Amino acid sequence: MNYNLAMSNQNTDHTPYYITTPIYYVNDRPHIGHCYTTLIADVAARAQRLIGRDVFFLTGTDEHAEKVSKTAAENDKTPYEWATINADRFKAAFDFMNFSNDDFVRTTEDRHKSKAVEYITQLKDAGIITLGDYEGWYDPSQEEYLTEMVAKENDFKSPVTGRDLEKRVEQNWFFDLPRYEPWLLEQIESDTIRVLPEARKNEVLGRLKQGLRPVPVSRQIKEGDADWGIQMPGDDSHRIYVWIEALCNYLTIVDNDERQKYWDGEVVHLMAKDIIWFHAIIWPAMLNALGKTPPQTVYAHAYWIAEGTKMSKSLGNFVEIDLLQAYAEKHSLDAVRWFLTTQGPLGANDSDFAHSRFVEVYNADLANSVGNSTSRVGNMFNKYFDGKVSGTCNGEFGFDNGTSLQTALIALENAGKKSDDPDRTYKIAEFTSQAVVNACDSLSKMDLDAMLDAGRSIVRHVDDFISFSAPFTLAKQLDTLEDGTHALSSILYSCGEALRIASLLLSPAMPEKMAELWRNWNCNHLVDPDDANSGFVAPLSELAKWNGDYGLKPGQEIIKGEALFMRADTKEPAPEIEPAS
Ligand code: MSP
Numbered sequence: 001m002n003y004n005l006a007m008s009n010q011n012t013d014h015t016p017y018y019i020t021t022p023i024y025y026v027n028d029r030p031h032i033g034h035c036y037t038t039l040i041a042d043v044a045a046r047a048q049r050l051i052g053r054d055v056f057f058l059t060g061t062d063e064h065a066e067k068v069s070k071t072a073a074e075n076d077k078t079p080y081e082w083a084t085i086n087a088d089r090f091k092a093a094f095d096f097m098n099f100s101n102d103d104f105v106r107t108t109e110d111r112h113k114s115k116a117v118e119y120i121t122q123l124k125d126a127g128i129i130t131l132g133d134y135e136g137w138y139d140p141s142q143e144e145y146l147t148e149m150v151a152k153e154n155d156f157k158s159p160v161t162g163r164d165l166e167k168r169v170e171q172n173w174f175f176d177l178p179r180y181e182p183w184l185l186e187q188i189e190s191d192t193i194r195v196l197p198e199a200r201k202n203e204v205l206g207r208l209k210q211g212l213r214p215v216p217v218s219r220q221i222k223e224g225d226a227d228w229g230i231q232m233p234g235d236d237s238h239r240i241y242v243w244i245e246a247l248c249n250y251l252t253i254v255d256n257d258e259r260q261k262y263w264d265g266e267v268v269h270l271m272a273k274d275i276i277w278f279h280a281i282i283w284p285a286m287l288n289a290l291g292k293t294p295p296q297t298v299y300a301h302a303y304w305i306a307e308g309t310k311m312s313k314s315l316g317n318f319v320e321i322d323l324l325q326a327y328a329e330k331h332s333l334d335a336v337r338w339f340l341t342t343q344g345p346l347g348a349n350d351s352d353f354a355h356s357r358f359v360e361v362y363n364a365d366l367a368n369s370v371g372n373s374t375s376r377v378g379n380m381f382n383k384y385f386d387g388k389v390s391g392t393c394n395g396e397f398g399f400d401n402g403t404s405l406q407t408a409l410i411a412l413e414n415a416g417k418k419s420d421d422p423d424r425t426y427k428i429a430e431f432t433s434q435a436v437v438n439a440c441d442s443l444s445k446m447d448l449d450a451m452l453d454a455g456r457s458i459v460r461h462v463d464d465f466i467s468f469s470a471p472f473t474l475a476k477q478l479d480t481l482e483d484g485t486h487a488l489s490s491i492l493y494s495c496g497e498a499l500r501i502a503s504l505l506l507s508p509a510m511p512e513k514m515a516e517l518w519r520n521w522n523c524n525h526l527v528d529p530d531d532a533n534s535g536f537v538a539p540l541s542e543l544a545k546w547n548g549d550y551g552l553k554p555g556q557e558i559i560k561g562e563a564l565f566m567r568a569d570t571k572e573p574a575p576e577i578e579p580a581s
Pocket of ligand 1: 021022024025033034036037062246248270271272273274275303304305311
C-alpha cells in the first residue's frame with residue numbers, strides 16, 4: 001500500500017488492515033504489559049474499523065516454550081494442562097478488557113502447527129535452512145542466543161532477567177539470515193518496512209550494520225526433556241525452536257482462502273522493545289525466503305514500570321490484571337483503557353503506572369472534560385428545550401455571519417460580563433472536520449494518543465465556546481432578546497453536534513462509555529445493533545459530517561442520563577487487591 005496515499009486518503013482507504021500482538025507465554029498470568037500491547041492493538045483496530053476498513057485483529061498465546069513445561073512440572077500439571085489454564089486466563093483478561101480481537105491463536109492448535117511445519121519444510125527444501133554447529137551465549141530465561149557483543153555488554157548476564165548466560169554448543173538447523181542483510185537494510189532504510197518509533201529504527205539499523213549470523217531454528221531433544229514442542233520436519237532428534245515457530249503464527253492463522261486478503265493488505269505487528277529484533281529482522285527475512293511480502297509496520301513501544309520501579313518477578317511488583325480490574329470497578333473499564341492508552345509507553349520512553357497519576361488524568365480528561373461537557377450540554381437541552389434537539393446550525397458564530405453570537409454577547413453584556421474579545425469567531429463545524437482529518441493522519445502513523453487528542457480537542461473547544469457564549473446567561477434573557485431563542489438553540493446544537501463527532505473519535509478507547517452517550521442521545525443509528533463490539537453503519541467520513549445523514553436532528557430526544565464519569569477523590573488511596581496465589 002502507498003503510505004502517502006493512505007495518509008491523505010485515510011477516509012477512503014479500503015485496503016484490508018491486519019494488526020497483531022505478540023503471542024504471550026503461558027507460563028504465568030497476564031499482567032499490565034500484555035494487556036497494554038493488546039489494548040493498543042484494540043484501539044488501532046477499532047479506529048481502523050471506524051474509518052471503514054476491513055480489519056483483522058489477532059492475539060494469542062505462545063505455548064511451546066521450555067519455561068512452560070518447567071512451570072507445569074512445578075505445578076504438577078502436564079505442559080498442555082498448564083498452558084490451557086494460563087491461555088484461559090489470558091482469554092478471560094482480554095474479554096474483561098473488552099478487546100475486539102477477531103481470533104485468538106494458541107500455538108498448540110493443529111491449524112498453527114501444520115502450517116508452521118509446512119513453512120519450515122519449504123525453507124529446508126530450498127536450502128535456506130541447513131544443518132550446522134552452533135556455539136553461543138544462551139539466555140535460558142529468555143530461550144534465546146545473544147551475540148557475543150550483547151553478551152559482553154551485559155556482563156554475560158541476561159539483559160532481561162539478570163540471570164547468568166550459558167555457553168552452549170549444539171548441532172542445529174540454521175536459517176541463512178546473512179543472505180537477507182542487504183535486502184533488510186534497503187527495506188528498513190526506505191521505510192518499506194516501517195520500524196517505529198524512529199529511535200527503534202535507528203537501533204535496529206545500527207545492529208544490522210554490525211552484520212548478521214545464521215539463526216538456529218531448532219533445538220536438540222535431550223534426555224529428560226518434556227515431550228513439548230513441534231518436531232523438526234524430517235529430523236526426529238530436533239524440535240523447532242519455539243521463537244521461530246511462534247513468529248509463524250502471524251501467517252499460519254491467515255494463510256487460507258478466506259483470510260489471505262489480510263496478509264495482502266496492510267500488516268502491522270505490535271510489540272514492546274524487548275522483541276523487536278525478531279519482528280523487524282528475523283521474521284521479515286523468513287517471509288522473504290517464503291516468497292511472502294513483509295509487514296508494512298513493525299511498532300515496538302517501551303515498557304510500563306510501576307510506581308517508579310521496573311516490574312520484575314523478584315520484586316513481585318507486577319501490575320496484575322486484578323489491579324486493573326479494581327480500578328475498573330471503581331472508575332469504569334473505559335477509564336482504565338483511557339489511562340493506559342493515553343499515558344502508556346507508546347513512544348520510546350517508559351511510562352509509570354502510578355496511582356496519583358491515574359486519578360489526576362481521570363479527573364482532568366474524563367470527569368472534568370468529556371464527562372462534564374456531555375452532561376452540561378445534555379442538561380441544557382433538557383432545561384431549555386424539553387430534552388429535544390431544537391433546530392440545526394451550520395456551526396459558525398461571529399458578527400459577520402449571523403446574529404447568534406452577537407445575541408449571546410448582548411446577553412453577556414446585560415449580565416454585566418463584558419467579553420474580552422468581542423471580535424472572536426467560532427467555526428465549530430470547521431474545527432471538528434479538521435480534528436477528524438488530524439485523527440486519521442495520527443492513526444496512520446500509529447500515534448494513538450494524538451488520534452484521541454483530536455477528540456479531546458473538540459471537547460475543549462466546546463467547553464471554551466460555552467464559557468464564551470454563556471448559553472445559561474442567554475437563557476435567562478429570552479423574553480427581552482429578539483433573537484435569543486434562535487441563538488440559544490444554535491449554540492446548543494453546535495455543542496451537541498461537536499460532542500457527537502468527538503465521541504466518535506474517542507470511541508476506540510472508550511467504546512462502552514461512548515455507546516452509553518449514544519444511547520442517551522439517541523444516536524444508536526451510528527452503530528450496527530448486531531455488532532455491538534465495533535460495527536458502524538458507515539465510515540467515519542460519513543458519520544462525522546456536520547449536520548449530515550448521521551448528525552443530530554431536530555426533535556431528536558436527548559436524555560440527561562447519569563454523568564459518564566464521576567469525579568475521583570484525590571485523597572483516596574489506590575485500590576487494594578488480594579496478593580496473587
Ligand atoms: N512469546 C514471546 C513473543 C512471541 S511473538 C511471536 C514473548 N512473550 S511474553 O509473554 O514475554 O510477552 C512479551 C510482550 O509482552 C512484550 O513484547 C510486550 O508486548 C508485553 N510486555 C511485557 N512486559 C511489558 C511491560 N512491562 N510493559 C509493556 N509491555 C510489556 O515475548
